[in-house]
Amino acid sequence: MRKAIFIFSILICTLGASGLFKDYKTDILKINGNQATIKNSKDIVIGSSGIVIHKFDNKTSSIIARVDVVNKSGDKATLRFHTYRSLKQSALPIPGIAPKVGDEVILNYLYDRSLIVAPNYKIYNEITKHFKNITWVHPDITGTYLAEHTRPNPDRKVFQAMCKQNVASLIFFALNNEAEFVDCNNFKIVKKLKGGRVRRAQLPFYTRIRGIDTSWFDFGSHKMDSYSNYYKRLIHK
16 A cells, blocks of 8 residues: 555644544633633643633623633633634624623634645645545635735735635644644644655645736735745744
């Protein structure tokens, strides 16, 4: 049997056997400034993100904040609050409600949808077949976005805009000898994997969209110097 070019083995962040990333729902136990305490779980990973839901009554509820997991200790985990902007619309104001004790937290929110950055079709095809429980945003969709915005060198803000547009919270980066699931909201690594060598890479990543060019009017628009090195610097800066 042919050995796959990009075989994965989990290095860190085991998230449960029932799925790659499980939603974890719990209530806020304590609030201290811009941080909250919740009950700890094996399904919680430091760096992962989620949302806070406030119930106004038995029929009405709303997302009022985004959270990042910043610490785990014993039977408690610590979250940091952020403004939730993914559903921001000009016609609707951002809810001006602060999270309270008892509000519901959902971690690993939208972790079943992911952008994918792969160097070529062969690796792209292997990844998407391997992780069947992930809904992958096709790279032609993100490639089209880059072409329209003349960004052959997508940075964090560009990736976050593409995640928001496609209702996804993860980005999968297939790099040389390694791969990483990165939270799109904060760019923290939530799962790290071993991978094979990348012998051939399409820039900025595998997509059938052509014409992703630079713009003379945009000082941030320029060609990437390399595939793996560029994305490693982007993730770890």
